[in-house]
Amino acid sequence: MLGVEPRALERSFANVRDVSPPKARDIIVFGLKCARDPQSLTDADFVSLREHGLGNAEIMEVISMAH
Numbered sequence: 001m002l003g004v005e006p007r008a009l010e011r012s013f014a015n016v017r018d019v020s021p022p023k024a025r026d027i028i029v030f031g032l033k034c035a036r037d038p039q040s041l042t043d044a045d046f047v048s049l050r051e052h053g054l055g056n057a058e059i060m061e062v063i064s065m066a067h
Contacts, residue, residue: 016028016029016032017029022052023052023053026048026049026052027049027052027054027062030045030048030049030062031062031063031065031066032066033045034062034063034066034067035066035067046059049062
């Protein structure tokens with residue numbers, strides 16, 4: 001949508017598990033899961049974000065940005 005090549009995005013997030021701080025990493029992982037396979041989201045995915053202090057509004061923002 002923004003003209004970024006899919007290969008560039010894949011390279012950017014190839015090592016997403018190494019992203020620090022953990023809050024940023026978990027938000028990115030959640031967003032990628034929303035974009036790639038939203039049906040696979042589980043309660044644990046939402047709990048992870050809530051443990052970092054995200055509320056409903058912030059979680060909805062991540063979801064909307066992933067689409």
